[in-house]
Amino acid sequence: MSQPTDLADRYGAPAPWRRRTLVAACVVVIAAFLGWLGWTIWDQSTPDVRSDLVGYDIVDQHHAAATVEVRLREGVAASCTLRAYAEDHTVVGELVFAPTDGRSDQTVRTERMATSVELLGCTAPGQNRPR
Numbered sequence: 001m002s003q004p005t006d007l008a009d010r011y012g013a014p015a016p017w018r019r020r021t022l023v024a025a026c027v028v029v030i031a032a033f034l035g036w037l038g039w040t041i042w043d044q045s046t047p048d049v050r051s052d053l054v055g056y057d058i059v060d061q062h063h064a065a066a067t068v069e070v071r072l073r074e075g076v077a078a079s080c081t082l083r084a085y086a087e088d089h090t091v092v093g094e095l096v097f098a099p100t101d102g103r104s105d106q107t108v109r110t111e112r113m114a115t116s117v118e119l120l121g122c123t124a125p126g127q128n129r130p131r
Helices: 007-011 016-045
Strands: 050-059 063-072 080-084 091-097 102-109 116-123
Touching: 050 091, 050 116, 063 080, 080 102
Parallel strands: none
Antiparallel strands: 050 063, 063 102, 080 091, 080 116, 091 102
């Protein structure tokens, strides 16, 4: 029976610098990914404008009132959108307004009786997703 052959003797050993180079390249790629991930999380968690619908009231056949809370960075020109819906879920009114920081009351004119009001959100330049 023959003796087992050492694979390094048979095929040759890899150069020691190759392993170090591979480890260094992996570290660089992982560090770049973690940096990008951190930047993305920070950028998405700190928008220029954020908004919440505090409450709404159906005033009459052609008006609905809404109270909106807006947190706006100083010097940012934003735009917010409110929609009023009828009982059959059709849009009966829409209001686009320029918010101020803090709470504000807005009145949406409707074409017929509304049953609910929804805040679609606010956007700022460079912030396409309403918040």
